[in-house]
Amino acid sequence: EKFDVIQVEGTFVGPYIHTIRKYHTGVIALRMHNVEYEIWERLASNERNPFKKYYQRILAKQLKKYEASLLPMVDITATVTDDDGQKFKALHPTGEYCTIPAGIDLDVWKYTPSDSFKRFYHIGSMEWHANAEAVNWYMDKVHSLICLEDNEYGLHLAGKGIKTPSFASHAQLSVHANVPDAYAFVAQNDVCVVPLWSGSGIRLKILEALAAGKLVISTTIGAQGIQYTDGEHLVIADTPLAFLAVYKRLLSGELDYKRIIRNGRLLIENQYSTIALAEKQLAKYSTFSKGKV
Incomplete structure (x- = not known):
């Protein structure tokens, strides 16, 4: 079965990109839910234990290098915020990026406003x-x-x-x-x-x-x-x-x-809402999918 676009979800499924590329000739999109290295940089900054701080700084550097290595392997990177997109663009300036925030299913998350604040x-x-x-x-x-x-x-x-x-x-x-x-x-x-x-x-x-x-x-x-x-x-x-x-x-x-x-x-x-964001995401992928969508 062939697909026009395959979306890979997050940093930690990066090892599958090589295999996907081997069998897939269409667009590969990388959906990044966070800037993982930034999380660990902040944890290190707030950590008081010097040994934990040292470890977290090493981990942050390793994650930054790993995330940077993923970006050239895909055709487009979809981030959840503009700020995240700018951070990844700094790691790989020639990449293609778009911002698609996380979506909420309004049929699930029904409006039940509170009458209290306690x-x-x-x-x-x-x-x-x-x-x-x-x-x-x-x-x-x-x-x-x-x-x-x-x-x-x-x-x-x-x-x-x-x-x-x-x-x-x-x-x-x-x-x-x-x-x-x-x-x-x-x-x-x-x-x-x-x-x-x-x-x-x-x-x-x-x-x-x-x-x-x-x-x-x-x-x-x-x-x-x-x-x-x-x-x-x-x-x-x-x-x-x-x-x-x-x-x-x-x-x-x-x-x-x-x-x-x-x-x-x-x-x-x-x-x-999921409906509004799905329409935005499909429109973006359609214009970028080398005429295959």
């Missing part, structure tokens, strides 16, 4: 270093501050690899293991917190939260790649006191979270 949540695998770093930072620096401000506030953590005993000492916290239905978990909560410091690409969990009608409070790094306006589609907080200040504004009514929720859903409908 139930915060984070969902994501704790086996991914950046998520573990983010959650630990939030628990160490932010959670207790908001607890002191409001005893009705609560945080719900869910995701693969969460070690419940390590959070046993924290009040106003519920820890869930692997939730069977991510949408159901999100729908019963109010505020998605994304305190990432080492991420790259685009945070699908933010897009899902916006689609579902949840207020998102994120660090700048956590929200990178999303075409948002702070205070219109989501809220940015980059320090513990900034997170606390956002909560105080919610308590006082100064922050109209229901308006932000509505704007967030419209952003997803207009720019990040």
Whole structure:
């Protein structure tokens, strides 16, 4: 069977490109979900243990070299953000690049706007270093501050690899293991917190939260790649006191979270739905596929 375009998903399936090229005469597209070397550079920058920092720096350099080697092997690289595209273009300036953000299936992520802001949540695998770093930072620096401000506030953590005993000492916290239905978990909560410091690409969990009608409070790094306006589609907080200040504004009514929720859903409908993005991606591949599509 012959195909006009074969799309390879992510850095770690790169070893298959040689084999695909051997049997495929059409276009090979490389879909890059993150800039992996950037994630490890940021982890190294934030790491206090000198031995871990040294290891992470070596790994970041190796990943950068490996990712750079993949780019000339394909016909086009599709990134999830313009920023990622520029980073890859710096590694291989003569390559062909396009930006196709992550898409949200609106039939799955139905609009269930919250009428409260008391139930915060984070969902994501704790086996991914950046998520573990983010959650630990939030628990160490932010959670207790908001607890002191409001005893009705609560945080719900869910995701693969969460070690419940390590959070046993924290009040106003519920820890869930692997939730069977991510949408159901999100729908019963109010505020998605994304305190990432080492991420790259685009945070699908933010897009899902916006689609579902949840207020998102994120660090700048956590929200990178999303075409948002702070205070219109989501809220940015980059320090513990900034997170606390956002909560105080919610308590006082100064922050109209229901308006932000509505704007967030419209952003997803207009720019990040799977239907809109699929049309954009097919149009791009069609013009680039050497007249075979």
